Amino acid sequence: MDSKPTQGSAPGKVILFGEHAVVYGRPAIAVPVIQVEATANVQPAPAGSGLTIVAADLDERVALSDAPLDEPLALAARLTLERLSAPEPDATLTITSTIPIASGLGSGAAVSTALIRALARFLDHELKPADLSALVFEVEKIHHGTPSGLDNTVVAHAQPVYFVREETMDRLALGAPLTLLIADSGLPSPTGEIVAHVRQKRESEPAHYDALFDQIGEVTNEARQSMEEGDVDTVGMLMDQNHELLIDLDVSSNELDDLVETARFAGALGAKLSGAGRGGNVVALVEDELAEEAGQALSEAGAKTLIRTQVAAAS
Numbered sequence: 001m002d003s004k005p006t007q008g009s010a011p012g013k014v015i016l017f018g019e020h021a022v023v024y025g026r027p028a029i030a031v032p033v034i035q036v037e038a039t040a041n042v043q044p045a046p047a048g049s050g051l052t053i054v055a056a057d058l059d060e061r062v063a064l065s066d067a068p069l070d071e072p073l074a075l076a077a078r079l080t081l082e083r084l085s086a087p088e089p090d091a092t093l094t095i096t097s098t099i100p101i102a103s104g105l106g107s108g109a110a111v112s113t114a115l116i117r118a119l120a121r122f123l124d125h126e127l128k129p130a131d132l133s134a135l136v137f138e139v140e141k142i143h144h145g146t147p148s149g150l151d152n153t154v155v156a157h158a159q160p161v162y163f164v165r166e167e168t169m170d171r172l173a174l175g176a177p178l179t180l181l182i183a184d185s186g187l188p189s190p191t192g193e194i195v196a197h198v199r200q201k202r203e204s205e206p207a208h209y210d211a212l213f214d215q216i217g218e219v220t221n222e223a224r225q226s227m228e229e230g231d232v233d234t235v236g237m238l239m240d241q242n243h244e245l246l247i248d249l250d251v252s253s254n255e256l257d258d259l260v261e262t263a264r265f266a267g268a269l270g271a272k273l274s275g276a277g278r279g280g281n282v283v284a285l286v287e288d289e290l291a292e293e294a295g296q297a298l299s300e301a302g303a304k305t306l307i308r309t310q311v312a313a314a315s
């Protein structure tokens, strides 16, 4: 086989609407965050050495032949080889990432996507985003049991998406660009635990929780329309509404509510927690002129890191 070095990368992501409700079949909207990314490089290695995966930032080195079945990097590589009916190549695959881990920015999905993309290229295959997404979904199950599939979908397509579990994946064509500030509370956001908490609450109060999921679904559908029409003010207002509904779901925290309030007070058009909640990130929609000021206010209010990103309008 002609083995030349190859590379693959994938962006982070942020959920704008519909987290949690998406687990129960309601729609969600998420967008890529291109300021952060995971990258995988594959280099040929001497014959007989097999595949070694190096997670440079974590100081981890995994030989595919003796990695446990549930080791996520090895699983991503195995699924790729299986999908392409390819034998294990002699190569070293090195992963690096600038995406903060476990903070709701899709770090796990991006690392898997970059790895699978780079390894497939090393084997002379260019996987389609939908195929990539399906493989990454299998790896995501290790991270948090019953993922909706939203993370792998937005990260593998690297496009704004409107997503309904096992049903719909529409690329969103924005009528106007959106400038977003993503502020990390610095608190943990253990997705699996929080999803399990919501499941328990729903079991004890099904009618109440299903009504909340329905309302979140309606907000998400209105948001889709406003995003496509370029009605940025309405998108902001709907983010505020989505945050209130997430408070009702019991997945917010004082720290997240404070950051959301701070962003609004500094002139954001809307703000909400993003991802599983409790900790992790809030996302604020701002006008360009106010982005600097709002960012400063968020940092002063305790945001540990701040990412400013723009989601482009359709050309």
Ligand code: PMV
Residues within 6 Å of the ligand: 015, 018, 019, 020, 021, 022, 023, 103, 104, 105, 106, 146, 147, 148, 149, 150, 151, 189, 191, 195, 274, 275, 276, 277, 280
């Ligand atoms: O915390 P994150 O960004 O991985 O997002 C979790 C989103 C949930 O809707 C809560 C779970 C899911 O699988 O979609």
